[in-house]
Amino acid sequence: MTVEQKRLVTESLTTLKPVADLLGDIFYSRLFEMDPMLKYLFPSDMNHQGEKLIAAVNQAAACFDGMETLESTMQEFGLRHAGYGVKDYHYDTAEQALLWTVRVGMGAAFTVDVRHAWVSFYGEMAAAMKRGAAKRIET
Ligand code: HEM
Numbered sequence: 001m002t003v004e005q006k007r008l009v010t011e012s013l014t015t016l017k018p019v020a021d022l023l024g025d026i027f028y029s030r031l032f033e034m035d036p037m038l039k040y041l042f043p044s045d046m047n048h049q050g051e052k053l054i055a056a057v058n059q060a061a062a063c064f065d066g067m068e069t070l071e072s073t074m075q076e077f078g079l080r081h082a083g084y085g086v087k088d089y090h091y092d093t094a095e096q097a098l099l100w101t102v103r104v105g106m107g108a109a110f111t112v113d114v115r116h117a118w119v120s121f122y123g124e125m126a127a128a129m130k131r132g133a134a135k136r137i138e139t
Pocket of ligand 1: 038041043052053056057077080081084086087090091092094100120125126128
């Protein structure tokens with residue numbers, strides 16, 4: 001990610017903060033609409049899942065100044081996700097759902113540059129999570 005992309009993601013997260021609760025719901029509705037089978041990976045009580053996701057995205061963005069912390073945090077997430085039954089290809093579906101959610105949340109402020117910044121940000125998170133998941137298979 002470029003410095004400018006990090007700035008754009010941080011700025012988007014500030015813009016999205018007041019509607020963060022809603023975004024969790026939008027994300028999961030979109031995700032399950034795209035792949036209804038994914039519902040079976042989650043608990044039936046989805047009440048706090050949205051908050052956890054938003055918190056994790058914020059935590060990742062907070063690591064922008066120390067990419068090594070981001071890498072190890074995301075690897076740990078990925079390892080746990082492999083245990084939940086998450087496969088590598090699920091990250092593509094989640095990417096589409098996340099981009100959709102950010103777009104809905106930001107409206108006209110979701111410019112092409114902001115989209116690219118999120119694609120790059122998500123790409124780094126997902127890649128590190130997959131590296132963490134791969135460790136589960138190796139050991
Ligand atoms: C960048 C991508 C993602 C982030 C930041 C993220 C974040 C989180 C967080 C913070 C949790 C709470 C539990 C924990 O920390 O392990 C969680 C749980 C979970 N996530 Fe993700 N996640 C991502 C991608 C995905 C994908 C692609 C899937 C599959 C569609 C998925 C499915 C799940 C499931 C099934 C749980 C467990 C729910 C439970 O049993 O409580 N996540 N995720």
